[in-house]
Amino acid sequence: MNVAVIGTGYVGLVTGTVLSEIGHTVVCLDTDENKINTLIAGVSPIFEPGLEELLQRNMELGRLHFTTKTEQAFKDSKVIFIAVGTPQGEDGAANLTYLKQAAKDIAFHVVQDVVVVVKSTVPVGANDMVEQIIRQYAKPGLDIQVVSNPEFLREGHAVQDTLHGDRIVIGADNEKAGDLVESVFNPIRIPILRTDRRSAEMIKYASNAFLAVKISYINQISNLCEALGADIRAVSDGMGMDRRIGREFLNAGLGYGGSCFPKDTEALVNLGRKSDISMSIVESAIQANKEQRQLFVDKVLRHFEGDVNGKKIAVLGLAFKPNTDDMREAPSIDIISSLVAKGARIVVYDPVVKHTPLFDQFNLTYASNIDECVTKADATLLVTEWEEFIQADWSSLSKLMKSEVIFDGRNMLKTHEVETICY
Numbered sequence: 001m002n003v004a005v006i007g008t009g010y011v012g013l014v015t016g017t018v019l020s021e022i023g024h025t026v027v028c029l030d031t032d033e034n035k036i037n038t039l040i041a042g043v044s045p046i047f048e049p050g051l052e053e054l055l056q057r058n059m060e061l062g063r064l065h066f067t068t069k070t071e072q073a074f075k076d077s078k079v080i081f082i083a084v085g086t087p088q089g090e091d092g093a094a095n096l097t098y099l100k101q102a103a104k105d106i107a108f109h110v111v112q113d114v115v116v117v118v119k120s121t122v123p124v125g126a127n128d129m130v131e132q133i134i135r136q137y138a139k140p141g142l143d144i145q146v147v148s149n150p151e152f153l154r155e156g157h158a159v160q161d162t163l164h165g166d167r168i169v170i171g172a173d174n175e176k177a178g179d180l181v182e183s184v185f186n187p188i189r190i191p192i193l194r195t196d197r198r199s200a201e202m203i204k205y206a207s208n209a210f211l212a213v214k215i216s217y218i219n220q221i222s223n224l225c226e227a228l229g230a231d232i233r234a235v236s237d238g239m240g241m242d243r244r245i246g247r248e249f250l251n252a253g254l255g256y257g258g259s260c261f262p263k264d265t266e267a268l269v270n271l272g273r274k275s276d277i278s279m280s281i282v283e284s285a286i287q288a289n290k291e292q293r294q295l296f297v298d299k300v301l302r303h304f305e306g307d308v309n310g311k312k313i314a315v316l317g318l319a320f321k322p323n324t325d326d327m328r329e330a331p332s333i334d335i336i337s338s339l340v341a342k343g344a345r346i347v348v349y350d351p352v353v354k355h356t357p358l359f360d361q362f363n364l365t366y367a368s369n370i371d372e373c374v375t376k377a378d379a380t381l382l383v384t385e386w387e388e389f390i391q392a393d394w395s396s397l398s399k400l401m402k403s404e405v406i407f408d409g410r411n412m413l414k415t416h417e418v419e420t421i422c423y
């Protein structure tokens with residue numbers, strides 16, 4: 001089937017590439033010329049394991065195309081996916097500027113019947129809005145249906161999740177349109193839930209907020225464990241053995257970051273506020289998540305009796321989680337900015353993030369490997385749990401440090417193997 005995808009970010013690019021892999025002819029559209037030129041050269045603008053190989057293969061097979069030209073993207077398409085950003089806006093509500101523009105682009109340029117699939121994470125009722133915009137501006141007589149198909153992929157596992165995720169949710173108020181979208185995913189063997197549009201939109205926010213609550217809950221339990229001398233890893237394992245709870249998302253640490261949980265929890269709270277429905281559990285999770293980063297900084301400051309001025313602090317990991325280059329809402333940003341404000345000298349190493357405006361903003365020194373980063377450090381902070389850090393030989397590394405002091409922000413190091421002060 002001929003498919004178009006609007007937006008070549010983490011979601012649009014992975015969706016378009018995987019749809020071409022399962023046999024569809026896909027045109028991906030983006031307004032960002034640099035991104036499109038990079039893609040036309042067969043290079044993925046994002047770090048996502050397995051993506052570039054699939055991209056190049058399907059481009060060579062002539063099934064995957066990239067363009068900035070709207071007419072070209074929509075020509076002959078039977079289905080158009082919208083995967084533009086919905087960043088946090090005022091009062092925490094999702095900013096729908098890009099979504100509205102995508103709806104107008106479709107309305108102004110489509111000349112055939114088409115099903116529009118909203119993959120972006122949007123508040124309940126946004127699919128109705130997309131439909132209204134399209135009805136208002138599209139050529140009369142065209143049959144254009146709008147279907148909600150929220151995305152559940154995780155960065156760093158995006159290709160795997162798209163091919164082997166837990167569920168595909170198709171929210172359609174028009175059955176035929178829902179059937180067509182279901183047929184697009186046909187070769188992928190993932191359970192499909194068919195529902196109405198508003199429920200599909202809510203499933204996405206409710207899922208992300210639930211996971212965020214789970215993380216904040218285990219982080220508060222972790223703080224209590226630390227105060228009372230219990231081991232959070234054993235506690236998470238013990239809780240996780242109960243199948244009703246499950247072990248996933250019980251890793252205590254610096255809390256959640258990234259392009260989704262922070263903004264989606266805020267958007268859900270905003271929806272509650274507008275509907276006069278209390279979302280106090282999610283609000284508490286947001287608050288606890290903010291506090292978690294500060295508690296970590298406080299711990300570092302306490303160690304130095306409040307004075308980090310001139311101290312060399314080695315920061316291992318910048319990305320908000322391993323296997324991604326995404327810096328959006330990364331805990332590293334808050335931690336670094338708090339310590340720099342107190343006069344600390346920060347040296348950072350991340351296996352993938354090599355350029356970020358943070359370097360200039362905070363005058364950071366970038367080390368090219370772990371050894372260089374921790375050498376002569378007054379303290380070392382593990383901020384992102386890259387495998388490279390977990391597998392490192394910490395007893396050798398600690399010999400390079402000025403002070404053998406490690407703050408394990410992810411509870412990932414085997415403390416008994418590290419003969420240092422390990423917080």
Ligand SMILES: NC(=O)c1ccc[n+]([C@@H]2O[C@H](COP(=O)([O-])OP(=O)(O)OC[C@H]3O[C@@H](n4cnc5c(N)ncnc54)[C@H](O)[C@@H]3O)[C@@H](O)[C@H]2O)c1
Nearest residue numbers: 007008009010011030031032083084085086098120121151
């Ligand atoms: N990143 C994730 O892991 C993830 C997972 C599930 C859902 N989501 C949701 O999917 C949506 C997209 O997220 P993302 O991380 O891929 O965003 P992103 O910011 O990485 O990419 C969005 C892309 O859309 C392009 N764009 C914006 N308006 C356009 C237009 N009118 N025409 C063509 N291109 C346009 C931008 O240039 C950009 O390249 C968001 O709603 C997000 O909440 C993201």
Ligand SMILES: O=c1ccn([C@@H]2O[C@H](COP(=O)(O)OP(=O)(O)O[C@H]3O[C@H](CO)[C@@H](O)[C@H](O)[C@H]3O)[C@@H](O)[C@H]2O)c(=O)[nH]1
Nearest residue numbers: 151152153154155215249250251255256257258260320321
């Ligand atoms: O036990 C855990 C698990 C995760 N995290 C943190 O939670 C955040 C989110 O992690 P993860 O869910 O793996 O990454 P994302 O790529 O942000 O994916 C989430 O957000 C996406 C965007 O909506 C959804 O599609 C996914 O289903 C959802 O998992 C990261 O900062 C992690 O460090 C923890 O602190 N402890």
